[in-house]
Amino acid sequence: MLVTSRRTHRWVLPKGNRMKGLPPHAAAAQEAFEEAGIEGAACPAALGSYRYRKLLRTGASLLVDVDVFPLAVTGLLEEWPERAERERRWFPLREAAKAVDEVDLGQLIRSFRGSELASLDKRTAFLERLRGLKDGLRMFHWFQALLPQKGQFFELFEAHGQTLLAASGALTRLLQGGEGMGQHMREINEREEEADAITREVKRSVRRIFLTPFDRSAITGLISSMDDAIDEMQQTARATALFEVSAFEPEMRDMGAIIADSARLLGEALPLLRNIHANAARLHELTGRLVRLEGQADDIHAAGLKKAFKAHGAANPMGFIVARELFSHLERVVDRFEDVANEIDGLVIDHS
Template sequence: MLLVTSRQSKRWVIPKGNPMGGVTAHNAAAIEAEEEAGVLGLVCPTPLGSYRYRKRLNNGASLMVDVDVFPLAVNTELGAWKEQPERDRQWFTLADAAQAVDEPDLRDLIRSFGPDDFAAAAKRNTILQTVAAKSKVGHMFAWFQRLLPKTGNFFDLFEAHVVTVVAAADALARLLQDGNHDHIREIIERENDADEIHREVLRTVRQTFLTPFDRAAITSLIGSLDDAIDEMQAAVQAIDLYEVTSFDQDMKDMAAIIVDAARITFEAMPLLRNVASNGARLHELTERLVRMESHADDIHAAGLKRAFKRQDAGNAMGFIVARELYKHLERIVDAFEDVANEIDGIVIDHS
């Protein structure tokens, strides 16, 4: 997590500012991040939460301020930025970032972004660790095929699959931000890796006598995960077909939701190793995915309406292309909601 120092006291804070007229809250947050921290990326329109702190004004008054916090996936660090002479910036681990800030509510928000039990699960020396370090997962399947008929280690497969989903979501966000079609090839490669893992899960279900969950739950969960990355591939294939290089802000907002939904899903997967202990946290994560899907529906509707109004100016083909892209983006978010529903079902059955 990236923190910056405040101008006067030099304490560690997150970039923030006042509401901007005519600018949505999440886009205002992105502007502040660029000006104060010198970073660019897609910002999720759904806030993580809020915190309160006391701010001293230039006139001497000390007032309570409420801050909504939006996650921004950084993909560019600028060498020079507006407030560089006045601030330092530094990357922290989540635990260190929580310790570095002064505001108790913000500290809790940072901790909730990556709880200790998830960090411990993600650091286990499993196939996930190896997969995450490589650009492709296909080379690892000799290991999978030797181990899984004996152990039925579905958790490693779930976690390996979600690594590909997160990587594809990041590539999709970069594509919608800079229009570079090199990202399309990466998403297609990631989807191929995900297909290999999906097939391995289905083979393992047939070969394993005892499974951690109901067989239908296992196949439904991996199927929902695979649907998400399949729709990412469908989206970029449409972008490639129509040679689209610039994208509406509403599309970028939906892509930012997809990135955060993938991150939340990545957090949830290791927690399935112990549903009884992690049921409450899993339910919190799935609730957030459902809220994000509802928010994405609103953005989808607003984006389509704006695209349709452009049709009145003689851009009918532009509307057809935009409608197809919005359709794919909506389906990606819908797939993450399906993942949430599958996880909820497992929690209900096993917690």
């Protein structure tokens, strides 16, 4: 999403100055709301930064450093504070990189890979077939007719990655609270069922297929760690329903944004497994970021628990117990993404 600047009408990212009392990612989300009418959850970990020279009203031209944060969009408003002052537009990544003037920003946009989006239509057909099948995944027999000697492990990995991406989006919307929470919980449950079906087929294929692309234990380790991540998303939704939670702490929403960004990174990494040798460097970058996101989530988890304890204390121990339960599930989701990163790192070491 790019917007036009107010004076020169060039294409820019929604952005602004840091705001007193708000962490940088929250200030970025506020600017996205004011300038582009976007609602969503901003990941606390910056994608990167760029520098540009800004012409001030005084006539001075000063260098400005800009940190860029990924934001999982949960709503697009028809009316917003600066609607009359700017144009907004969704761009494909390549076109957005060309539309901005700043070279470093263009590079940053290009690095925000869209492989999970580019493959979404292709994977959607796969998942639609998945939903209509009964008794597990007996329908995958036709896979064997197509390529019986190798199976369809890469397709299954990538399809599971799409369920993680969709479930993380539903979880992000759930953590915003408000209307539609029941629908978001239902979607998470449905996505988890799809993921279970894919996981079962991978494990059946490991037993049936003579020639596999990786060691059999590596295949089951990767798909199991992915499935554990979506299982914990489902547990978060179940705890929300059990305790009838309708509002969430900012730290919980921040962890949800980290989960959404982790799913995005995994969505890019999985197709690269088809040629590990050629993609080893990029895979290492992606898994490194997943590990760093887990470290940041740990810090947010600790800060959120401390805040909840101070807020509830002895006066409302049940309130603290509920908060701790939700924080624990969210932390375990991010931990499972780190497990996936470690599984991929192991494949890179073995095969690159």
